[in-house]
Amino acid sequence: MITLTKKIFISWSLMTLLLQGTQAFALIDAQAYVGRKWYQFEVDGSPKRGVGATVVEFAGHIDPIPLIPLAVGLFASSISPSADDLRASSASFMQVGLDVHAWIPLIPILTPYVRVKYPFLGDLKVSGQALGGGNTAETTYKLTGAQVDVGAKFSFLPLVKILVQAGRSMDTIEISEYKVNGAKQTTTASGKAPANSVLVGVEIGI
Numbered sequence: 001m002i003t004l005t006k007k008i009f010i011s012w013s014l015m016t017l018l019l020q021g022t023q024a025f026a027l028i029d030a031q032a033y034v035g036r037k038w039y040q041f042e043v044d045g046s047p048k049r050g051v052g053a054t055v056v057e058f059a060g061h062i063d064p065i066p067l068i069p070l071a072v073g074l075f076a077s078s079i080s081p082s083a084d085d086l087r088a089s090s091a092s093f094m095q096v097g098l099d100v101h102a103w104i105p106l107i108p109i110l111t112p113y114v115r116v117k118y119p120f121l122g123d124l125k126v127s128g129q130a131l132g133g134g135n136t137a138e139t140t141y142k143l144t145g146a147q148v149d150v151g152a153k154f155s156f157l158p159l160v161k162i163l164v165q166a167g168r169s170m171d172t173i174e175i176s177e178y179k180v181n182g183a184k185q186t187t188t189a190s191g192k193a194p195a196n197s198v199l200v201g202v203e204i205g206i
Contacts (some may be wrong), residue, residue, distance in 0.1 A: 027066060028206045029073075030161065033057040035199030037079065043173060043191035053081040055199060059099050075099040075117055081124065089128025095143070096117040103153070115149040115165070123176070131180065138179040143193055145171035153203065163201040170194055 039051040061073030079093035097119030104112045124141040131137055152164025173193040178185045 027062050027063050029063075029071065029203050031057075031059040031061075031164075031201055031203045033163065033199040033201035034058075037169075037195050037197040037199060039081070039193050039195040040174065041170075041191070041193050043175075044189045047192075049085065051081050051085040053079045053093070055079050055197065057199065057201075059101075061099065061101050064177075069103045069105045071101045073099050073101070079124075081126075083126075083128075084115055086126050087129060088126045090125065091126045092145075093122070093124040095122040097121065109155055111153040111155065111161070113151055113153060113165075115147075115151070115167075117126075117147040117149070119144055119147075122171075128171040137175075138182075139175060140177040141173045141193075142176045143171040145169060145193075147171075149197070149199075151199075159205050161203040161205070163199075163203055165199050165201075167199070168194070169197070 033055070034057075035055050036113045037053045037055050039053065041049040041051055044174065055077055056187040057075060057077040059073060059075040061071035063069075075095075075096040075097060077093075081091040081093055083089060083091045097117055100116045102114050118161040122143045124143055126139045126141070129137040129139065147167055147169040149165045149167035151163055153161040153163055155161050171193040172190070175187050178189075
């Protein structure tokens, strides 16, 4: 005979799994992240340059098949690289692209996940680079490349999760525009700009 204690335990377990399933298979989600990213710029064989950056990122996904834990959507990252690291007066960076999100459902409280992102827009604008002799440069870099994030979702409230993730991006870098004292110059410089990142965020699912 099932005792009252066992009934309570079974009922609690079923409710927990149901709640986790409802959250894990949300049809639509919105995410917001904040954190840091660390680049290694390697342009045309020049010495590596470490560039730290603050990241604010937003993403939204649609789960087209509710019983399969895979969602597809878009992300937009506002990245603020250190102007000092770039030896410039200011720097700004924006990336927008595809975001594919997969997770392991029905694990109480903690849900592991993987994100694969690919930006189709990404311009880094660097202004006020001192060249000596009173000359300054303005450079626009194009950065593209796959990004892979691995993280975990922590569920404490219905349909709301706390996100923690670490990632690696494999960006290539190319100078798309270069100006000295406002005059355009011809250049074909290119290279690599891999980066590591750590972000925390929140997700709301419907």
